[in-house]
Amino acid sequence: MTPEVEVLSLSSHPLLFLAAMLVKIGVVFGVVLFIVAYATWVERKVIGHMQTRLGPMRTFWHGLLQPIADGMKLFFKEDIVPSQADKVSYILAPMMILVPSLITVAIIPFGADLQIGNYIIPLQVAELNIGVLYILAMAGLGVYGTVLAGWSSNSKYSLIGGVRASAQMVSYELSAGLAIVAVFMLSETLSTRGIVDAQSASVLHWYVFKQPLAFCLFVVCGLAEINRTPFDMPEAESELVSGFCTEYSSMKYALFFMAEYANMIVISAIAATLFLGGWSGPTPFGAVNLLGKVFAFMFFFIWLRATFPRVRYDQLMYLGWKIFLPLALANIVITGFVVVLVN
Amino acid sequence: MFKEFIQGLSITFKHLLPGHSTTVQYPDERLTPSPRFRGLHRLVPTQDREKCVACYLCPTVCPAKCITVESAENEKGEKYPQVYEIDLLRCIFCGYCVEACPVEALEMTAEYELANFHREDFKFNKKRLLK
Ligand code: SF4
Ligand code: SF4
Numbered sequence: 001m002t003p004e005v006e007v008l009s010l011s012s013h014p015l016l017f018l019a020a021m022l023v024k025i026g027v028v029f030g031v032v033l034f035i036v037a038y039a040t041w042v043e044r045k046v047i048g049h050m051q052t053r054l055g056p057m058r059t060f061w062h063g064l065l066q067p068i069a070d071g072m073k074l075f076f077k078e079d080i081v082p083s084q085a086d087k088v089s090y091i092l093a094p095m096m097i098l099v100p101s102l103i104t105v106a107i108i109p110f111g112a113d114l115q116i117g118n119y120i121i122p123l124q125v126a127e128l129n130i131g132v133l134y135i136l137a138m139a140g141l142g143v144y145g146t147v148l149a150g151w152s153s154n155s156k157y158s159l160i161g162g163v164r165a166s167a168q169m170v171s172y173e174l175s176a177g178l179a180i181v182a183v184f185m186l187s188e189t190l191s192t193r194g195i196v197d198a199q200s201a202s203v204l205h206w207y208v209f210k211q212p213l214a215f216c217l218f219v220v221c222g223l224a225e226i227n228r229t230p231f232d233m234p235e236a237e238s239e240l241v242s243g244f245c246t247e248y249s250s251m252k253y254a255l256f257f258m259a260e261y262a263n264m265i266v267i268s269a270i271a272a273t274l275f276l277g278g279w280s281g282p283t284p285f286g287a288v289n290l291l292g293k294v295f296a297f298m299f300f301f302i303w304l305r306a307t308f309p310r311v312r313y314d315q316l317m318y319l320g321w322k323i324f325l326p327l328a329l330a331n332i333v334i335t336g337f338v339v340v341l342v343n
Numbered sequence: 344m345f346k347e348f349i350q351g352l353s354i355t356f357k358h359l360l361p362g363h364s365t366t367v368q369y370p371d372e373r374l375t376p377s378p379r380f381r382g383l384h385r386l387v388p389t390q391d392r393e394k395c396v397a398c399y400l401c402p403t404v405c406p407a408k409c410i411t412v413e414s415a416e417n418e419k420g421e422k423y424p425q426v427y428e429i430d431l432l433r434c435i436f437c438g439y440c441v442e443a444c445p446v447e448a449l450e451m452t453a454e455y456e457l458a459n460f461h462r463e464d465f466k467f468n469k470k471r472l473l474k
Contacts, residue, residue, distance in 0.1 A: 050355040054366040307355040308348075 008119035020121050025106075028125055032105055035294075036261040037067040043302045050306035071254065079250040082154060089152035094248065094255035097145025100138040101262040107131040108269045109193050111279050111286030123279075123286065124193060131192035132184055135270055136177050139225060142263065143169040146227075146234055149256070150244035161243025164313065165234035169225055171320040176221035178328035179214040182335045183207050183274050192273050200280035208275040213331045215275045217324055219297075222271060224320070226263035229305040233313055268297030376453045381436045383454035384429055386472040387447065392417075393473055394448035397424040401440035401449060409433035410440060427469040431457060 010017050041056065041063065048055025056063025081090060111123035128134050143166055150162015184190055186207060187198040199205045208215045224231035235243040245256045272278055272293035279286035311319070357363070367374055376382065387394045397414030409432075415425035441449050459465055 046359065049359045049364060052358050052363050052365045054364050054368070057368060303352060303355060307351045 005115065005118050005120060008116075008121050013119060016116070016119065020116075021125070024123070024125050028105055028110070029102070031291075032102065032262060032265055033258075035265055036258050037071070039261045039264065039298060040070065040257070041067050042298075043305075046299070046302050047306045050303070074250060074254040074257075077250040077253075079252065080247070082247050084154045085247065086152040086154065089148045090247075091252070093145050093149035093152060094252045094259070095145075096148060097142060098255050098259040098262060100141040100145075101259055101266050104135055104138040104266045105262075105269065107134055107192050108273055108290070109196055109278055110290050122193065127191070127193060129189075129191045129194075132180055132190045132195075132274075135192075136173070136180070139169075139173055139176070142225075142259075143173075145259070146244050149248070150234070153244070153247035155247050157240045157242075158244050158246045161234040161240050161246070165227065165244060168227070168231065168233055168316060168320075171317065172221045172224040172231075172324070175320060175324035175328045176218055176225060178325070178332060179211075179217040179221065180274060182211050182214040182328075182331050185332070185335050185339055186210060192278070195274055196278035196280050199277040203277070203281050206275060206277045206281070211275065211331070211335070213327065214335075215271070217328050217331070218275065219271055221320075221324060222267040223301065223304070224316070226260070226267050228260075228264065228301055230308040230310050231316060232310060233316060238310075264298055264301055265294060268294040268301070271297055376455065380453050380455070381438045381451045383431070383452050383457060384434075384440070384467070384472055385450050385452050385474070386427065386469065387450055388473055392423060393427075393469065394446055395424050395427060395444075396446055396448070397422045397427075398445060400443045400445060404439045404443040406437060406439065407433045407435050424469065427472060429467045429472065431465040431467055432462065 006012060008017050008020060044066070045055040045063070056066040059065040059069050081087060106125035107128050109122070109124040114121040114123055146165035146169070147162045150158040150160070150165065153159075183195065187195045189195060189198070195207075199207055227234050233243075234240075235245070237243070240246070245253060248256060269290065272290060276293050277289075278293075279290040281289060283289055283292075395412075397412055399412055399414070402408070402410040402412050409430040411426060411428040411430075412424050413426035414422050417423050436451075438451055441451055457465075
């Protein structure tokens with residue numbers, strides 16, 4: 001009797017399952033943190049050159065050790081908690097901002113199934129059949145960190161930053177969510193794995209070609225949701241000092257910094273998974289595909305930052321509610337019609 | 344609108360290509376200041392002494408009042424500055440002193456690395472200015 005090949009689960013082989021899980025978590029976490037560290041370097045270099053500067057040059061060859069030096073510097077800085085701040089939420093806020101972005105990575109599939117013995121190991125930390133909902137939920141959680149940070153610092157700039165963040169994220173989450181709706185109307189599944197499978201046939205099956213509008217909407221709204229320039233209203237250093245993280249120092253500030261880049265990775269990975277076929281093309285190596293797409297997106301985000309000035313707050317709200325939301329709704333209606341007609 | 348977006352993006356991308364950086368890696372490479380650059384002062388020497396005849400025109404014209412001159416007579420009966428001192432901490436490098444000098448005894452050099460550790464080090468006396 002030959003044993004059947006089955007998906008590795010906690011009940012079928014607990015030890016192997018745990019080991020595989022830990023390895024996957026370790027690798028994904030390590031890769032994400034490494035990218036976070038070096039994204040800061042790449043961003044400084046790229047923006048530097050785009051502004052005809054050089055960027056960091058002094059630490060090692062072309063400033064390659066700059067992230068480490070920065071990390072060490074932040075580590076040894078004095079950790080200041082303002083005396084009038086709300087201590088608990090002040091300390092909680094940086095964690096609340098970083099954790100949702102890091103755990104969103106869990107549902108990004110990064111390769112084809114691996115077969116060890118008689119077990120199939122999916123290359124994805126957590127296989128959720130409601131993956132897309134989970135993404136939206138975690139994106140919604142992220143805003144609490146920003147608002148809490150702004151409120152608990154007990155400073156007017158931080159508060160304004162926090163309030164802006166809440167308004168901005170709520171309005172853009174809506175359009176981003178609606179843009180994704182069009183995708184799973186086509187894929188008929190909410191699992192990220194299923195969505196990648198649906199696009200895996202060839203490059204032409206990528207949803208970016210079937211849903212170009214939804215793709216653009218998602219990228220722009222995603223940008224707004226993670227507060228990157230030109231939508232970095234909550235930070236807006238030229239008007240709000242540093243917005244919600246004005247009062248933070250030392251490692252707490254570093255957490256905000258890491259969260260910003262982790263969010264960038266997450267949005268890039270989600271956009272790649274939902275619209276660009278995730279790990280399933282164009283080269284045969286899953287992880288390479290995904291990373292390549294993520295890097296391309298991140299470069300694009302950095303490029304945008306070097307190019308465009310910040311939008312005004314009323315422009316931001318106008319854009320979100322009067323342009324993106326109707327467009328996203330119209331996209332859903334059209335997609336619905338097409339899906340019904342084709343079937 | 345989109346045309347402008349693309350234009351903006353293409354400009355920044357062009358700058359990213361190698362050879363567009365205008366940064367000078369300062370301690371490793373330096374720019375040569377222009378000939379008119381107003382840096383550290385220098386007292387012009389003649390064969391055996393400084394050219395300065397201690398006429399007090401430069402301390403008079405100096406808007407920052409940072410030049411100290413004390414005149415004296417040497418054995419040949421010529422006037423010379425017994426004390427000549429410029430307090431660079433107060434100097435605004437306007438160059439009026441150079442303009443005012445009737446005998447062109449004072450000039451400004453291209454020396455601009457003037458940082459120092461002690462206040463006293465910014466008082467340039469005759470010996471240092473003659474260098
Ligand atoms: S450069 Fe101007 S401020 Fe400086 S010593 Fe000469 S006259 Fe005075
Ligand atoms: S103006 Fe010229 S000659 Fe007169 S005191 Fe100054 S440096 Fe000497």
